[in-house]
Amino acid sequence: MVSCREPYLHAYSNQGVTYITPASGMATAIMPIMTACGGVWIAHGSGEADREVVDELDHIAVPPEDPKYTLRRVWLSKEEEDGFYYGYANEGLWPLSHIVYSRPTFRAKDWEMYRRVNEKFCEAVIQELHGKPGFVFIQDYHFSLLSRLIKNKRPDVVVAQFWHIPWPNREAFRVCPHGDDILDGLLGNDILGFHLRYHCLNFLETINHNIEAIVNYERFSVTRYGRESLIRAFPISIDFxxxxxxxxxxxxxxxxxxxxxxxxxxxxxxxxxxxxxxxxxxxxxxxxxxxxxxxxxxxxxxxxxxxxxxxxxxxxxxxxxxxxxxxxxxxxxxxxxxxxxxxxxxxxxxxxxxxxxxxxxxxxxxxxxxxxxxxxxxxxxxxxxxxxxxxxxxxxxxxxxxxxxxxxxxxxxxxxxxxxxxxxxxxxxxxxxxxxxxxxxxxxxxxxxxxxxxxxxxxxxxxxxxx
Incomplete structure (x- = not known):
């Protein structure tokens, strides 16, 4: 599992180091899955005391009260976090994807940090695979380049990604100056999921009018470089x-x-x-x-x-x-x-x-x-x-x-x-x-x-x- 937001972060308190569950709809949905299935969850270590509790491999067993899986933390510099998270992801891709009349902002330095952080997470994924076959499940818009980076190094690994926010129509997407790179990156996935069929159709239309690929509207798939990516609707839910x-x-x-x-x-x-x-x-x-x-x-x-x-x-x-x-x-x-x-x-x-x-x-x-x-x-x-x-x-x-x-x-x-x-x-x-x-x-x-x-x-x- 790969996400920007970690399921638990650690902070200092009067009692020493304690843990907090951050506010995140994505984490709320994914945590019970990881608890049930186990595995490794790779995420940005953003808590002030996060480094205090990991081992030499940046691992910690979670949930803290009853460990079921491993959390691998990736460390970002302030420059990387500002450009990748606050800049490109949330001043660029977030308003681009939500039709709320808020103009997105794209800066060259933010794009550079976005690329760098995606590469850093790719390195962490490759390390955690230990050369073995496996499934990699990527979460959200922070990692639009990651699946292609993983596939370039490990074409045998099955990679899926779920895009938790809407996908805009093709006309709105055109304002993104790095659109072709993002689309190519997402087509590194074997499966790319959205909440709604409508978002899937928006994505297929965006591909069809922007980059060289074969779009199959009957199969809801895209073929690029001879490899097919399935585009599917998976409406997310909760642990009822x-x-x-x-x-x-x-x-x-x-x-x-x-x-x-x-x-x-x-x-x-x-x-x-x-x-x-x-x-x-x-x-x-x-x-x-x-x-x-x-x-x-x-x-x-x-x-x-x-x-x-x-x-x-x-x-x-x-x-x-x-x-x-x-x-x-x-x-x-x-x-x-x-x-x-x-x-x-x-x-x-x-x-x-x-x-x-x-x-x-x-x-x-x-x-x-x-x-x-x-x-x-x-x-x-x-x-x-x-x-x-x-x-x-x-x-x-x-x-x-x-x-x-x-x-x-x-x-x-x-x-x-x-x-x-x-x-x-x-x-x-x-x-x-x-x-x-x-x-x-x-x-x-x-x-x-x-x-x-x-x-x-x-x-x-x-x-x-x-x-």
């Missing part, structure tokens, strides 16, 4: 059983009751949103819809509280700093507009939550809002459903999130259509208990059936065919 088990615990029941008590909503409605502070997540649009909702439906003033939770993200990137400031500014304006003596409509906590805390907030809430402007899948929506073991609660889900294709029983929203969004908040709060149960039961059945182990199983089955 694990989240449902947490949600069913007495500890979670107690904590969810405390949450409602803490925010004085025992007799009110509580909404929740859990996201990184990211301009693709539609947080400002969410707040604008709450403002419109309170304007249109005054009976809910003083009776509805919305909790926005999640960590600050990529703050070293100017666009993210500006967005973080804008989110706070909009929240203050709305609260100043509507606040009463003992009530304000929006409460925001910019914190990283443990999975147990996330589940407790989901259990406490009457509704959950996922209002992404553009999203490959969005696992928050599925986590909310898995947490609702009471078959209660309402999910408001952006039509622009990949999860909307799988969860038609959610209340669909267009985050940019503020009045319609506001109406759906009201519809959620006024929905009958029977209708809530009907919708939630169907969504729970769907997510339970299409869980992360089934997702991984489909990919591994395709990889074995290629062996």
């Amino acid at each position: 059983a694990a989240i449902s088990e947490i949600a069913s615990s007495e500890e979670t029941e107690k904590r969810s009751a405390e949450i409602r008590g803490d925010f004085r909503v025992r007799d009110k409605w509580l909404g929740v949103g859990i996201d990184r502070i990211d301009y693709t997540k539609g947080i400002i649009e969410r707040f604008a819809a709450i403002d419109c909702f309170l304007e249109k439906y005054p009976a809910f003033r003083g009776k509805f509280v919305f909790m926005q939770l999640g960590p600050i993200s990529r703050i070293r990137i100017p666009k993210y700093r500006e967005y973080n400031d804008a989110v706070y500014r909009v929240m203050v304006e709305i609260n100043d507009k509507w606040k009463l003596k003992d009530w304000q409509p929006i409460i925001m906590k910019k914190i990283h939550l443990s999975l147990g805390e996330v589940v407790a907030y989901f259990r406490a809430a009457d509704l959950c809002i996922v209002s992404s402007i553009h999203d490959g899948m969005n696992l928050v929506a599925k986590e909310f459903i898995a947490a609702r073991v009471d078959h209660d609660g309402v999910l408001l889900l952006s039509q622009f999130a990949g999860a909307a294709r799988e969860l038609p029983e959610a209340l669909m929203i267009n985050p940019l259509a503020v009045d319609q969004f506001a109406d759906q908040i009201r519809n959620a709060l006024e929905m009958s208990p029977e209708e809530k149960t009907r919708r939630m039961s169907k969504m729970r059945n769907s997510v339970e059936r299409n869980n992360v182990f089934r997702w991984a199983g489909h990919i591994l089955k395709e990889m074995k065919k290629e062996r």
Whole structure:
């Protein structure tokens, strides 16, 4: 397994060195797979105390409390991290892939660092293979060059990659100055996976109009240099059983009751949103819809509280700093507009939550809002459903999130259509208990059936065919 984000990072605390599970939808999905299957997970060692706990091979056995696999850490210099991660990956490829009207930035020095880090990870993969046959499973847009680099050195190894974010249409992709190199790199994979068939088609169209290759639309494959790459849709999911088990615990029941008590909503409605502070997540649009909702439906003033939770993200990137400031500014304006003596409509906590805390907030809430402007899948929506073991609660889900294709029983929203969004908040709060149960039961059945182990199983089955 190869990813930029590591499943565990180590930091210093008053008790010495401790570990943290970073906020990452990708890591959330992959961790149970690695725990079940074992192997080696290669990732960037980004924690301040990461070097303190590895052996001479940069290995550490994880999970810390019950080791099941090996984490191999790759070290990056500040220059490499700035150019590779903050620069090319997240100022270039991230906005390029998400249609949210944010212009991507491509710098020659960032591209050089991106190439260098992909080469560094290739070296780590080759070392961990020890000259033996194997499967390499690469995660996400940070490593668009990696599969080709691996295949050039080890053509016998089966390589698959999952692209966790959308793939843009071919016209949008044209602005990338290194597009041909990226496309060639991705075609080093035996299997390249996306969340949706729509993203697969976008990729095939991009290939067909940019580089020399044979595109087979019937097989959903691309042949370049005489070697075929399969392009497949694998909608990612979650460990439904694990989240449902947490949600069913007495500890979670107690904590969810405390949450409602803490925010004085025992007799009110509580909404929740859990996201990184990211301009693709539609947080400002969410707040604008709450403002419109309170304007249109005054009976809910003083009776509805919305909790926005999640960590600050990529703050070293100017666009993210500006967005973080804008989110706070909009929240203050709305609260100043509507606040009463003992009530304000929006409460925001910019914190990283443990999975147990996330589940407790989901259990406490009457509704959950996922209002992404553009999203490959969005696992928050599925986590909310898995947490609702009471078959209660309402999910408001952006039509622009990949999860909307799988969860038609959610209340669909267009985050940019503020009045319609506001109406759906009201519809959620006024929905009958029977209708809530009907919708939630169907969504729970769907997510339970299409869980992360089934997702991984489909990919591994395709990889074995290629062996």
